[in-house]
Amino acid sequence: MSRSAAPPAVRAVKVAPSILSADFANLEREVREVLDGGADLLHLDVMDGHFVPNITFGPPVVKSLRRATDAVLDCHLMISEPSRYVEAFARAGADWISVHVEAPDDLSATLGAIRAAGARPGLVLNPDTPLERIRPWLDRVDLVLVMSVFPGFGGQAFMPEVLGKVRALKAEGYAGEVSIDGGIDARTAPGAVQAGADILVAGTAVFGAADRAAAIRGLRQPAA
Numbered sequence: 001m002s003r004s005a006a007p008p009a010v011r012a013v014k015v016a017p018s019i020l021s022a023d024f025a026n027l028e029r030e031v032r033e034v035l036d037g038g039a040d041l042l043h044l045d046v047m048d049g050h051f052v053p054n055i056t057f058g059p060p061v062v063k064s065l066r067r068a069t070d071a072v073l074d075c076h077l078m079i080s081e082p083s084r085y086v087e088a089f090a091r092a093g094a095d096w097i098s099v100h101v102e103a104p105d106d107l108s109a110t111l112g113a114i115r116a117a118g119a120r121p122g123l124v125l126n127p128d129t130p131l132e133r134i135r136p137w138l139d140r141v142d143l144v145l146v147m148s149v150f151p152g153f154g155g156q157a158f159m160p161e162v163l164g165k166v167r168a169l170k171a172e173g174y175a176g177e178v179s180i181d182g183g184i185d186a187r188t189a190p191g192a193v194q195a196g197a198d199i200l201v202a203g204t205a206v207f208g209a210a211d212r213a214a215a216i217r218g219l220r221q222p223a224a
């Protein structure tokens with residue numbers, strides 16, 4: 001191919017490393033490495049030990065990361081009653097705040113509170129939750145996060161059956177970002193991209209790799 005040839009018309013997918021699989025004792029170094037390695041944003045998994053059977057971190061860690069980077073901080077709240085906390089996450093510096101449609105709470109008030117606090121609201125749905133559950137809210141959210149594992153832990157196997165939801169959102173003309181989260185690696189990424197995902201969230205595949213930049217490239221442009 002000559003150097004002046006137009007690049008192939010491929011849609012650029014964004015890669016969002018999930019810090020769940022990072023070394024928390026060296027978090028600043030870890031996020032710098034993935035951002036220098038081509039990551040487009042950072043995915044922050046917040047778990048409360050109640051909505052999911054695992055506990056991670058809260059606003060103080062988001063606040064520290066906000067001081068360390070200008071990168072978009074995408075907070076995935078796996079917590080019950082998110083309305084009680086969304087303002088604190090926004091104040092800590094979260095850019096996007098996504099809440100589960102399955103979480104017990106007043107969803108309308110929660111989405112309103114996220115927007116009012118200056119962050120972009122997103123909605124997350126578990127692998128066994130049908131798209132119908134989020135349809136009434138689609139015009140109020142900038143991001144839909146489709147879970148391709150049951151939330152709570154990194155390193156689980158990708159569930160290809162959720163790709164139909166990604167395809168349907170795109171086919172219906174949903175204008176926001178569609179993100180997919182769980183079990184994404186160089187082997188599963190192509191199917192997600194083909195289905196129309198705008199953002200690939202990946203924990204183990206990025207932070208578990210010795211060469212994080214190569215892992216990110218491998219997700220964006222999987223080997224043919």
Ligand code: DX5
Pocket residue numbers: 018020021043045076149150151152153154155156181182183184201202203204205
């Ligand atoms: C799961 C989290 C994911 C997780 C993905 O509850 O929402 O973001 O970190 O991890 P991997 O990529 O290892 O499946």
Ligand code: ZN
Pocket residue numbers: 018043044045076181201
């Ligand atoms: Zn997540």
